[in-house]
Amino acid sequence: MSIEAENLSWKIGRKTILDGVSFAAEPGKIVGLLGPNGSGKTSLLRLIAGLKTPHAGKVTLDGRDIGTIGRRAIAQRVAFVEQHATTNSSLRVIDVVKLGRFPHRSMFSGWSLADDEGVSEALERSGMVEKRNDRWQSLSGGERQRVHIARALAQSPKELILDEPTNHLDVQHQISLMRLVASLPVTSVIALHDLNHAAMFCDSLIILQQGRIVASGTPEEIITQELLRDVFSVDARVETSSHHGRPHIHYLR
Numbered sequence: 001m002s003i004e005a006e007n008l009s010w011k012i013g014r015k016t017i018l019d020g021v022s023f024a025a026e027p028g029k030i031v032g033l034l035g036p037n038g039s040g041k042t043s044l045l046r047l048i049a050g051l052k053t054p055h056a057g058k059v060t061l062d063g064r065d066i067g068t069i070g071r072r073a074i075a076q077r078v079a080f081v082e083q084h085a086t087t088n089s090s091l092r093v094i095d096v097v098k099l100g101r102f103p104h105r106s107m108f109s110g111w112s113l114a115d116d117e118g119v120s121e122a123l124e125r126s127g128m129v130e131k132r133n134d135r136w137q138s139l140s141g142g143e144r145q146r147v148h149i150a151r152a153l154a155q156s157p158k159e160l161i162l163d164e165p166t167n168h169l170d171v172q173h174q175i176s177l178m179r180l181v182a183s184l185p186v187t188s189v190i191a192l193h194d195l196n197h198a199a200m201f202c203d204s205l206i207i208l209q210q211g212r213i214v215a216s217g218t219p220e221e222i223i224t225q226e227l228l229r230d231v232f233s234v235d236a237r238v239e240t241s242s243h244h245g246r247p248h249i250h251y252l253r
């Protein structure tokens with residue numbers, strides 16, 4: 001398995017945020033992490049990115065405990081786009097994306113052709129080529145989000161972890177981001193609020209509620225009227241889309 005979480009528990013003070021969470025992300029697949037506000041999605045992503053240490057259980061990358069892997073070695077393979085990521089506001093777009101190459105460079109190596117290619121490809125894929133020389137502070141929320149995605153792509157990750165990456169994006173860019181992630185030869189774990197997008201693009205889904213996994217499986221197995229009512233407190237009907245063959249949710253008024 002690319003990323004595996006085994007019986008993770010995590011607390012803040014005396015409050016249990018995650019409780020006995022286990023899942024496995026297969027190489028090259030997209031795992032969607034769903035759940036209501038405050039259910040623990042961001043906390044779980046931070047644990048699997050190695051930014052926090054669980055109080056119980058462990059995270060492994062290709063079978064190796066992430067706690068035994070150095071920060072630089074983690075950064076060479078895991079890219080994490082956080083929900084409220086920010087950066088130095090005077091940087092230009094291209095400089096932010098170049099930061100993604102940092103884990104791959106040593107003190108002695110100069111900027112290489114491979115670094116340039118990585119940055120150009122990341123700008124291209126995220127649709128930010130034309131804004132490459134713009135200042136960070138002049139960008140819209142959605143453009144900033146895309147620059148962070150570009151920076152993550154420039155990192156050439158094996159695992160891509162995204163916390164609500166479509167949040168600030170218009171619908172065109174939401175779909176193109178999900179298509180982009182689906183086209184990458186990487187393992188992705190993505191927290192999402194749009195359940196239809198999750199059903200359309202993810203290979204498997206994990207549903208968190210109050211820090212526990214309450215359902216996991218393929219979108220077809222997971223997205224049911226009962227789950228939408230019990231976990232998300234919405235009345236909805238689920239059909240198989242005749243367009244893409246995945247479950248499609250009709251929310252009721």
Ligand SMILES: Nc1ncnc2c1ncn2[C@@H]1O[C@H](COP(=O)(O)OP(=O)(O)OP(=O)(O)O)[C@@H](O)[C@H]1O
Nearest residue numbers: 012015017035036037038039040041042043044191
């Ligand atoms: N620094 C903190 N101190 C106390 N409680 C916290 C802290 N950070 C997070 N929590 C709590 O942990 C729980 C899980 O939060 P988390 O951000 O992981 O949820 P989430 O599913 O990502 O939510 P959202 O969908 O709103 O982004 C919430 O109840 C939150 O209040």
